Amino acid sequence: MPELPEVETVAGELRSLITGKVIDDVRPFWDKSFQNKSQRPLTGQRIESIGRKGKYLIFRLSNTFLIIHLRMTGQLIYQTNTNNMSENHVRAKIYFDDGSSLNFKDMRKFGRIYHVDHDESFLEKVGCDALDPKMDVSTFTKLLTLSRMSIKAFLLSQKYISGLGNIYVDESLFRAGIHPAVSAAEISAQSAGELFLVLQQVLRSAVKNMGTTISDYRDAFGNSGNNQRFLKVYGRQGLPCNVCGTPVKKIKLAGRGTHFCPMCQT
C-alpha cells in the first residue's frame, strides 16, 4: 500500500497529533510486528519529532527511535477515548500517558515497528528520498547511468531513490512517455530530466490529495485518500488511454503488475 505520499500524509498528521506526548507502553499483539533492537526502555520517553525517509516513518524519542514501515496494509490510527475504532487487525499499540494511543493495524502482518538506538545507521541502505532537496535533476540523471535494470525495476528499488512504489512508478512513466521495460542507462539525459520533474510533480500532487486509496490505505484519522481519482494508467488495464484512446496494457515486469499505454510510452 503506502508509498511516499501516503507515508508523508500520515507523518504530517501524526506530527500535530502526537509530538510531545510521553510513551507509557508499547504492546505487540503479533510478535513480528514489533522488533526491539535497543536495550533502553521506551516507557517515559517523549516524542521529540517525526520524520520520514522514503517509505519509513521515523519517530525521534528522547533517547532512541521508533522506525515504522507499513509495507502493504499497515495503518497507524490515532485513538482517544472519544473516538471509536475497530480493533480488527491491531498488531501493536503505543500508549501515551494522557490516555490516547497509536494503533498499528496491519491485515497482512508485513509491516514492522523497529525500536533502535540510531536511525541513520539503520536506514543507511535506503537511498535519498525522492522529495529531499539533495535529490536534484543532475543527481537523478547520473544515477540512471549506473544501472542497466529496467527503469521500472530501478525506480522500485529503494537503493538509488526512495519512496516510489508500484502506483507512482507506473503513473510517472506514463506521464513521461517512457516504456517501463527500457533500461535505465539507455534513457537520454534530456528524457531523464523530464522524468525527474514528472516524478516530483506526481508525488507532490498525491500528497496534496492525501494519498491514494485502492483498498486498505487510511490516514491517521482512518480516512481514505483522494488521489485514486486522478490515476491515468494504474488499474486502468483494457480502458482507453485518455491521451490517445489505445487500450491500457497490463504486463508483469520486475515481479509486479505494470500498467502502460503501448502507444504513448516508447
Place this chain on the structure above:
DNA sequence: CCATGTACCTGAAGGC
C-alpha cells in the same frame, strides 16, 4: 550485475 521465483500473510474477487 540482473532477472526471476519464493516467502512472508490475509482477504477479496473471479471462474467453474
Place this chain on the structure above:
DNA sequence: TGCCTTCAGGTACATG
C-alpha cells in the same frame, strides 16, 4: 453455496 486460483500499495533472500 462452495472450492480453487489469482491477485494485492513491499521487501528480503535464494537461485541461475
